[in-house]
Amino acid sequence: MVDTRGSNLPRLADYNQTVVLEAIRRRPEGVSRVELGEITRLTPQTISNITRRLMSTGVVDEGERVTAGRGKPRTLLQVRPDRWHAVGVHIDPRLLTVLCLDLAGGVHRRITHPTPGAPDPVHAVQLIRDLADEVLTDVDPTTVLGLGVAAPGPIDVVAGRLHRPPQLNGWEDVALRADLHRATGWPVLLDKDVTAAVTGEQWSSEGTRGDFLYLYLGTGIAAGAVLGGVVHRGSTNNAGEVGDTLVTRRATDPDPTRSGRLHTTTLPGSLVRRAAESGVLAATDATDSSGAFAELCRMADTGHRGAVRLLRTAGRDLAAGVAPLLNFLDLGTLVVGGPVWPRLAAHQLPVLQERLPPMLAARDELVVRTSRLAELGAAQGAAALVLDHFLSPRPAGLVME
Amino acid sequence: MVDTRGSNLPRLADYNQTVVLEAIRRRPEGVSRVELGEITRLTPQTISNITRRLMSTGVVDEGERVTAGRGKPRTLLQVRPDRWHAVGVHIDPRLLTVLCLDLAGGVHRRITHPTPGAPDPVHAVQLIRDLADEVLTDVDPTTVLGLGVAAPGPIDVVAGRLHRPPQLNGWEDVALRADLHRATGWPVLLDKDVTAAVTGEQWSSEGTRGDFLYLYLGTGIAAGAVLGGVVHRGSTNNAGEVGDTLVTRRATDPDPTRSGRLHTTTLPGSLVRRAAESGVLAATDATDSSGAFAELCRMADTGHRGAVRLLRTAGRDLAAGVAPLLNFLDLGTLVVGGPVWPRLAAHQLPVLQERLPPMLAARDELVVRTSRLAELGAAQGAAALVLDHFLSPRPAGLVME
Numbered sequence: 001m002v003d004t005r006g007s008n009l010p011r012l013a014d015y016n017q018t019v020v021l022e023a024i025r026r027r028p029e030g031v032s033r034v035e036l037g038e039i040t041r042l043t044p045q046t047i048s049n050i051t052r053r054l055m056s057t058g059v060v061d062e063g064e065r066v067t068a069g070r071g072k073p074r075t076l077l078q079v080r081p082d083r084w085h086a087v088g089v090h091i092d093p094r095l096l097t098v099l100c101l102d103l104a105g106g107v108h109r110r111i112t113h114p115t116p117g118a119p120d121p122v123h124a125v126q127l128i129r130d131l132a133d134e135v136l137t138d139v140d141p142t143t144v145l146g147l148g149v150a151a152p153g154p155i156d157v158v159a160g161r162l163h164r165p166p167q168l169n170g171w172e173d174v175a176l177r178a179d180l181h182r183a184t185g186w187p188v189l190l191d192k193d194v195t196a197a198v199t200g201e202q203w204s205s206e207g208t209r210g211d212f213l214y215l216y217l218g219t220g221i222a223a224g225a226v227l228g229g230v231v232h233r234g235s236t237n238n239a240g241e242v243g244d245t246l247v248t249r250r251a252t253d254p255d256p257t258r259s260g261r262l263h264t265t266t267l268p269g270s271l272v273r274r275a276a277e278s279g280v281l282a283a284t285d286a287t288d289s290s291g292a293f294a295e296l297c298r299m300a301d302t303g304h305r306g307a308v309r310l311l312r313t314a315g316r317d318l319a320a321g322v323a324p325l326l327n328f329l330d331l332g333t334l335v336v337g338g339p340v341w342p343r344l345a346a347h348q349l350p351v352l353q354e355r356l357p358p359m360l361a362a363r364d365e366l367v368v369r370t371s372r373l374a375e376l377g378a379a380q381g382a383a384a385l386v387l388d389h390f391l392s393p394r395p396a397g398l399v400m401e
Numbered sequence: 402m403v404d405t406r407g408s409n410l411p412r413l414a415d416y417n418q419t420v421v422l423e424a425i426r427r428r429p430e431g432v433s434r435v436e437l438g439e440i441t442r443l444t445p446q447t448i449s450n451i452t453r454r455l456m457s458t459g460v461v462d463e464g465e466r467v468t469a470g471r472g473k474p475r476t477l478l479q480v481r482p483d484r485w486h487a488v489g490v491h492i493d494p495r496l497l498t499v500l501c502l503d504l505a506g507g508v509h510r511r512i513t514h515p516t517p518g519a520p521d522p523v524h525a526v527q528l529i530r531d532l533a534d535e536v537l538t539d540v541d542p543t544t545v546l547g548l549g550v551a552a553p554g555p556i557d558v559v560a561g562r563l564h565r566p567p568q569l570n571g572w573e574d575v576a577l578r579a580d581l582h583r584a585t586g587w588p589v590l591l592d593k594d595v596t597a598a599v600t601g602e603q604w605s606s607e608g609t610r611g612d613f614l615y616l617y618l619g620t621g622i623a624a625g626a627v628l629g630g631v632v633h634r635g636s637t638n639n640a641g642e643v644g645d646t647l648v649t650r651r652a653t654d655p656d657p658t659r660s661g662r663l664h665t666t667t668l669p670g671s672l673v674r675r676a677a678e679s680g681v682l683a684a685t686d687a688t689d690s691s692g693a694f695a696e697l698c699r700m701a702d703t704g705h706r707g708a709v710r711l712l713r714t715a716g717r718d719l720a721a722g723v724a725p726l727l728n729f730l731d732l733g734t735l736v737v738g739g740p741v742w743p744r745l746a747a748h749q750l751p752v753l754q755e756r757l758p759p760m761l762a763a764r765d766e767l768v769v770r771t772s773r774l775a776e777l778g779a780a781q782g783a784a785a786l787v788l789d790h791f792l793s794p795r796p797a798g799l800v801m802e
C-alpha cells in the first residue's frame with residue numbers, strides 16, 4: 001500500500017491537473033488534447049476542463065493547428081515558458097552556480113563564481129542575492145516563484161541548515177534558508193546537492209526517463225536514485241551518502257580505517273595526493289589542490305601514461321562502489337554527473353561501461369551515460385523543486401522558509 | 402511525478418476500496434466508520450458506500466457496538482478472516498515451508514519439509530501440491546484464491562522460472578509457475594524470496610510500519626526495502642542482491658576475487674568452513690554443512706569462546722555490508738529475518754545494534770530488530786501477494802499463471 005489515505009474529489013482534480021501540466025511541459029514541441037488523453041488516460045471532458053483552467057492562468061498557450069492523418073486538425077498546447085521562473089543555486093565547496101529556470105525547463109541565464117572561502121557564510125548569502133539579481137535581469141519580478149538551494153549534505157531540512165558539511169568548514173551554525181529568505185524576500189527551499197541533481201535529471205526534457213541510479217561527482221561523492229518514478233529522498237532527506245563504501249583491498253593508504261573507500265580513492269583531493277605520491281605530479285603542485293587536479297586531468301587528456309592510469313584506476317573504484325547499489329536496486333541505467341565529472345568522463349566513462357555489466361548479479365545489460373545537464377544539474381534541480389512546490393499538489397514535502 | 406497517468410473515477414473507487422479494506426485489515430480489534438474516515442480522510446458518504454460493498458461480498462462483517470465518550474454508539478467493522486485464503490510456499494535450498502494465510506493475515510496451518518535434493522524439481526512440484534493440500538485441510542476450497550511461491554533469485558518473472566539459482570542446482574530450466582499451476586489448478590505467482598519476506602513484514606499486523614531495510618539470512622543472503630510505503634522490486638523484480646558487497650579487507654580467503662564479500666564471510670557454509678579451518682569444529686563435521694552449522698550455533702549458545710567469536714565476527718561483517726545501504730537510502734529501521742536468522746540472532750543482533758549507528762553518515766539513531774514473523778516471513782509474503790493480486794487494484798504487477 002502506498003498510502004493510508006484515500007482520494008476525495010478536490011484532491012483528485014489537483015492531481016490530474018499536475019499530470020496534464022507535466023505531460024505538456026515534457027513535450028516542448030506541443031501536444032494536442034487527443035494526445036494528452038492517450039498519455040494520461042483521462043477522459044476528453046476532463047482534459048478539456050483542465051486545459052481550459054491552465055490556459056486561463058496563463059501557464060499554457062494554444063499554438064499552431066496541425067493535421068495528422070485523416071482526422072480533423074488538432075490544436076497544439078504548449079507551456080508558456082515565461083509565465084513562472086525560479087532561481088536555482090548550487091553551493092559546491094569550490095564553485096557557486098546560480099541560474100534562472102523557466103517553466104519549460106529552459107535555463108534563462110547562469111553564472112558561476114568561486115565559493116567564498118570558509119568560514120564566510122554571511123558574505124555567501126549576500127553574494128547569492130547579488131548573483132540571483134543578475135540572472136534575473138530581463139525577467140519580470142512578478143513571475144519569480146522563489147529560490148532553491150542545493151548544498152552538500154548532511155542537511156537539517158526542518159531547521160533549514162547545513163548539518164555538518166564535511167567540506168564547508170564554518171557553515172554548521174548557519175540558518176541558510178532563513179538568511180537567504182531575509183536577504184532576498186523570496187520563498188526559499190534547501191535540498192541536498194545530489195537530490196537536487198537527480199531532480200534536475202528527472203525534470204529536464206534533456207534528462208533521463210524511467211528509473212535510474214545517479215552517481216554525483218563534486219568536491220564530494222554521492223549517489224541518488226529515481227525509484228518507481230519518484231526521487232528517493234530518505235527518511236530525513238539525507239539519502240545519497242556513499243563515500244564510506246569499501247571499494248578496494250589495496251593497502252596503500254596509511255590510515256587503515258579510512259583507506260580503500262570511495263571518498264579516499266576517487267575524489268579530486270585523493271587523486272592529486274596519489275599523483276604527487278607516485279611522482280605523476282610534482283610534489284609542489286599538491287598544495288594547490290584545485291589547480292593540481294585540473295593539471296592532472298589535462299595530462300591525462302594529452303595521453304600522459306601515469307595520469308591516465310591513475311584516473312582509470314579511480315574509475316575501477318567507482319565501478320566497485322556503485323555495483324552493490326545497482327545489484328541491490330536492480331536498475332538498468334546509471335547516469336553520471338556533478339561538477340567534477342566533465343573533467344573525468346573521457347577517462348572513466350569507458351571504464352564504468354566496461355567493468356560494471358559483469359559485476360551485476362541479475363542482469364546482463366546496463367546503460368551507463370553522462371548526464372546531459374553536465375555541471376548545471378544540481379542548480380537546475382534546485383530551481384525545479386521550487387516550481388514543483390508551487391505547481392504540484394504532491395511536492396517533495398520540503399519545508400519552505 | 403509518480404505516474405504519467407491521471408485517475409478517472411472508476412479507478413479511484415477501486416483504489417479507495419482497497420485503502421478502506423487495508424485500514425480494516427490492519428485493525429483486527431475492529432474499527433468504526435468514523436475512525437475509518439479519520440484514517441483514510443475519505444468523506445462519511447464514501448466510507449458508507451465502500452463498507453456496504455465490502456459487507457455485501459462477505460469480506461467485512463459488522464461486530465460489536467461500542468460507546469466511546471459522549472457520542473452515539475459505533476459499530477465496529479472487522480475483516481472476515483475465512484472469506485478468502487491463499488497458500489504461501491517458500492523454497493529455501495534447504496527447507497520448504499508451506500502455509501495457508503487467511504484474509505486477516507492469520508497463519509491457518511503450516512508445514513516445513515526438507516527441500517528435495519537437486520536436481521529433482523519434478524518431485525518438488527508434486528511435494529508442494531501435496532503439502533498445499535495438507536495445509537488446506539478444513540479450508541473451504543472455494544475460498545482459496547491461489548498459490549504464491551517465494552524462491553531464491555535471480556528469477557525470470559516473465560517466464561515464471563528460476564533464472565540461475567546459485568544454490569538450487571538443476572532448477573535452471575524449470576517453468577516452476579506453469580508446472581505448479583498445472584499440478585494444482587490454482588492461479589500461481591512466483592516472486593523472489595527476499596521480496597516476499599519484505600512483503601510479509603509489511604503486510605502482517607505483527608510486521609513493521611513505515612519504511613525499513615530488511616536483511617534476509619537464508620542459505621543465501623539478500624536485502625530488501627520498503628521505500629515510500631512501497632516494497633522496492635527493481636526493474637526486473639530482482640532487487641535485493643547484496644552477496645558481492647565488499648565488507649572486509651582481511652586477506653584470509655584463498656580466492657582474492659571472491660574473498661571479503663558478504664557471501665564469503667557471513668553465510669552458514671562459510672561459517673562452517675571457517676570453524677573447521679580454525680579448529681572450532683572438528684574437520685569431519687564440515688562434510689555435513691547443515692548439521693555442522695547447527696552444532697556451531699549450539700556451541701556458541703553454550704558459551705564456546707571460539708564459536709562466539711566466529712559468529713560475532715560475521716555479525717561485524719553483516720554490519721559492514723548493510724551500512725552502505727542504510728547510508729545511501731537514509732533509513733532509520735533495519736529488520737533482520739529469514740530462515741537462518743533465528744539461530745544467529747542472539748549473537749549477531751547485539752553486534753548490529755552496537756556497530757551500525759556510528760557507521761551512519763546522516764543520522765545518530767537506528768532501530769535494529771528481529772522480524773516477528775521469524776522464518777515464516779517469505780511464505781507469508783508469498784501468500785499475501787496472492788491476496789493482494791485479487792483484492793487490490795494496484796497489485797505488485799507480477800505475472801500470474
